[in-house]
Amino acid sequence: MKFTVCIKQVPDVYAPLQIKNGELSMDTDRMVLNAYDASAVEEALVLTEQHGGDVEVVLIGPDKAKETIRKALAMGAAKGHHIHVEDTHGLDSAAYASILTAFFEKNPTEVIATGKQSQDTDSGLAGSMIAASLNLPYAANAVGLHIDGGSSLVVKRQGDTGQEMLALPIPCLVTCSNDMNNPRIPSLKGIMASKKKPVETHTLEDLGLSLATVRDSVKTSTISYQEMPAREAGKKLEGDAEELVSSLMNLLQNEAKVI
Amino acid sequence: MSAILVYISTTGGKIKRSSLEVLSHCRDQATKNNMELAAVVLDNDAAAFADQLQQYGARKVYTVSNPIFKSHLNAPVTQALLQIIEQVNPRVFACASTEGTKDVLGALAAKTGGAALPDVANFEVTADGVSALRPVMAAKILSQNTASGELVLVSVRSGSYDATESPTVADVTDVAFTPADFAAVLREVISSTGDKVDLSEATVVVAAGRGIKDEEGKKLIDDLAETLGAAVGASRAVVENGLFPATAQIGQTGKVVSPELYFAIGISGAVQHTAGMSNSKVIVAINKDGDAPIFQMASYGLVGDLYKILPLLTEEIRKAKSA
Numbered sequence: 129m130k131f132t133v134c135i136k137q138v139p140d141v142y143a144p145l146q147i148k149n150g151e152l153s154m155d156t157d158r159m160v161l162n163a164y165d166a167s168a169v170e171e172a173l174v175l176t177e178q179h180g181g182d183v184e185v186v187l188i189g190p191d192k193a194k195e196t197i198r199k200a201l202a203m204g205a206a207k208g209h210h211i212h213v214e215d216t217h218g219l220d221s222a223a224y225a226s227i228l229t230a231f232f233e234k235n236p237t238e239v240i241a242t243g244k245q246s247q248d249t250d251s252g253l254a255g256s257m258i259a260a261s262l263n264l265p266y267a268a269n270a271v272g273l274h275i276d277g278g279s280s281l282v283v284k285r286q287g288d289t290g291q292e293m294l295a296l297p298i299p300c301l302v303t304c305s306n307d308m309n310n311p312r313i314p315s316l317k318g319i320m321a322s323k324k325k326p327v328e329t330h331t332l333e334d335l336g337l338s339l340a341t342v343r344d345s346v347k348t349s350t351i352s353y354q355e356m357p358a359r360e361a362g363k364k365l366e367g368d369a370e371e372l373v374s375s376l377m378n379l380l381q382n383e384a385k386v387i
Numbered sequence: 388m389s390a391i392l393v394y395i396s397t398t399g400g401k402i403k404r405s406s407l408e409v410l411s412h413c414r415d416q417a418t419k420n421n422m423e424l425a426a427v428v429l430d431n432d433a434a435a436f437a438d439q440l441q442q443y444g445a446r447k448v449y450t451v452s453n454p455i456f457k458s459h460l461n462a463p464v465t466q467a468l469l470q471i472i473e474q475v476n477p478r479v480f481a482c483a484s485t486e487g488t489k490d491v492l493g494a495l496a497a498k499t500g501g502a503a504l505p506d507v508a509n510f511e512v513t514a515d516g517v518s519a520l521r522p523v524m525a526a527k528i529l530s531q532n533t534a535s536g537e538l539v540l541v542s543v544r545s546g547s548y549d550a551t552e553s554p555t556v557a558d559v560t561d562v563a564f565t566p567a568d569f570a571a572v573l574r575e576v577i578s579s580t581g582d583k584v585d586l587s588e589a590t591v592v593v594a595a596g597r598g599i600k601d602e603e604g605k606k607l608i609d610d611l612a613e614t615l616g617a618a619v620g621a622s623r624a625v626v627e628n629g630l631f632p633a634t635a636q637i638g639q640t641g642k643v644v645s646p647e648l649y650f651a652i653g654i655s656g657a658v659q660h661t662a663g664m665s666n667s668k669v670i671v672a673i674n675k676d677g678d679a680p681i682f683q684m685a686s687y688g689l690v691g692d693l694y695k696i697l698p699l700l701t702e703e704i705r706k707a708k709s710a
């Protein structure tokens with residue numbers, strides 16, 4: 129089975145960040161493979177190792193983001209597609225989804241895998257947008273995948289009160305949770321091998337798009353950033369268990385009045 | 388008159404509190420902006436919820452009853468909502484952010500050409516669209532976002548607004564719905580058993596982390612939760628090792644909760660966890676490491692061994708409750 133995994137380069141949420149006059153500044157050197165996408169890559173690798181097939185990855189981003197494609201290749205993906213957009217500033221899930229839709233129209237695959245959400249924005253939209261645009265059956269928030277015969281992908285997805293098992297006929301799309309697996313750390317051998325693996329570059333024009341049409345598909349904009357209102361650090365209690373419990377009971381009953 | 392359409396989620400024969408929160412907020416927004424408030428509910432027996440929706444001020448109620456809605460499947464939900472959106476032609480479509488709505492929001496946006504603002508902490512209808520605040524970067528900061536266009540779809544984090552009644556009389560329409568042939572087949576629904584209190588709706592949550600090492604520790608959590616009438620939550624660490632079910636996970640990947648009282652027990656307070664609980668009113672943390680980051684946000688932090696503290700605490704609460 130052929131898997132194509134959509135991978136995004138995102139800022140590391142642990143990198144120091146600063147907000148000045150509503151603008152966010154971050155250390156742009158600290159970019160990582162979106163954790164949810166890493167799980168999607170891992171799962172595709174495991175399934176193709178078991179059942180045969182290929183894993184390719186596709187990323188929209190600037191030249192610098194190629195390092196993230198290399199990371200996925202080092203994990204074991206066979207080929208990378210780099211849709212080159214140098215200035216991605218202001219692009220939202222709808223815009224990325226429109227580019228990826230155009231890409232998949234020209235480069236069909238059997239299973240499209242995406243992350244359930246971008247780790248930096250937690251949007252969680254692009255996957256189901258692509259599926260809807262391509263009229264593909266899909267499942268979101270997958271926590272487990274397996275292949276049933278050659279014609280369907282069985283997805284266990286995490287729902288509100290439990291899990292649902294779905295059989296999706298191929299071709300289909302699935303958005304992956306990081307609760308699915310723990311992505312492998314590329315081995316030295318994998319890293320060496322990744323350097324020889326093909327990365328095909330696509331321009332927006334190759335896909336029948338232009339920066340102007342993509343900008344037109346943007347539906348939302350970020351106006352400014354602000355600090356999260358800080359919680360007041362409350363009372364820290366130390367002592368033996370009896371003391372701790374009696375102080376806490378007193379606070380919950382008489383101060384917070386929640387018990 | 389332009390409309391706000393609220394998609395109401397139900398669970399176990401009840402409307403989710405988070406849906407009523409969104410409906411209440413949308414009622415205020417509709418009044419402010421001279422818009423009509425409409426609600427749509429999809430359920431095996433959707434008509435049963437019409438009365439309650441009028442209590443919360445919906446002026447138009449669309450009920451779509453079909454056995455297909457007994458369990459969640461994205462295709463029929465999307466099909467039905469597209470049908471209602473076409474009928475109502477709202478400027479704003481709003482819903483509570485749940486796994487069920489997360490599953491369809493992007494598809495609805497793609498199919499309608501609307502703009503989507505997912506998982507917002509608050510929003511306002513503006514002259515040309517919607518303006519909203521969203522937590523980003525693992526909820527370390529807030530981003531102010533706008534969306535314009537003929538239709539804006541928003542999903543709202545639970546606990547962002549109060550659910551308040553404001554009774555009215557609505558036009559109730561039972562909508563005829565014929566599910567299409569869907570490509571995806573639902574094979575099985577695996578409910579997590581033993582969830583006595585629904586986590587996303589609970590007013591008290593007892594959450595366990597890696598400090599809970601074994602079944603004995605799990606029992607301490609269950610006892611405390613039962614005594615409090617609380618829902619049990621968990622960090623990713625103890626979902627991963629199989630001690631707690633995945634439906635209990637709270638945080639960036641899991642659920643967002645905002646109870647009156649939250650117990651973080653043996654949880655260090657990683658940003659990906661706090662992203663899902665920092666809106667809790669009172670936070671009690673129990674951790675043996677006095678430097679654990681959770682103490683920076685705890686209302687009351689107890690530095691000590693949870694295995695010693697929990698049995699005493701449960702006993703004291705039991706006494707207080709029966710007093």
Ligand SMILES: Cc1cc2nc3c(=O)[nH]c(=O)nc-3n(C[C@H](O)[C@H](O)[C@H](O)COP(=O)(O)OP(=O)(O)OC[C@H]3O[C@@H](n4cnc5c(N)ncnc54)[C@H](O)[C@@H]3O)c2cc1C
Nearest residue numbers: 596597598622623638639640641653654655659660675693
């Ligand atoms: C993309 C992404 C998404 C994620 N999403 C989530 C999510 O949704 N939810 C989530 O929870 N995590 C999530 N995580 C994982 C998160 O980063 C942390 O790894 C996780 O929250 C840690 O769980 P913990 O606090 O239980 O464990 P630890 O960090 O190991 O903390 C255990 C704590 O227990 C204390 N302890 C141990 N023994 C005792 C004792 N006897 N008495 C008292 N205290 C004790 C220790 O001092 C320690 O502070 C995500 C990570 C990533 C990368």
Ligand SMILES: Nc1ncnc2c1ncn2[C@@H]1O[C@H](COP(=O)(O)O)[C@@H](O)[C@H]1O
Nearest residue numbers: 134135188221242243245246252253254
């Ligand atoms: N620039 C991008 N390049 C490739 N895939 C992307 C890109 N942006 C988003 N995606 C995919 O879409 C998923 C959901 O993104 P989002 O809607 O931003 O939360 C991500 O996990 C990726 O799999």
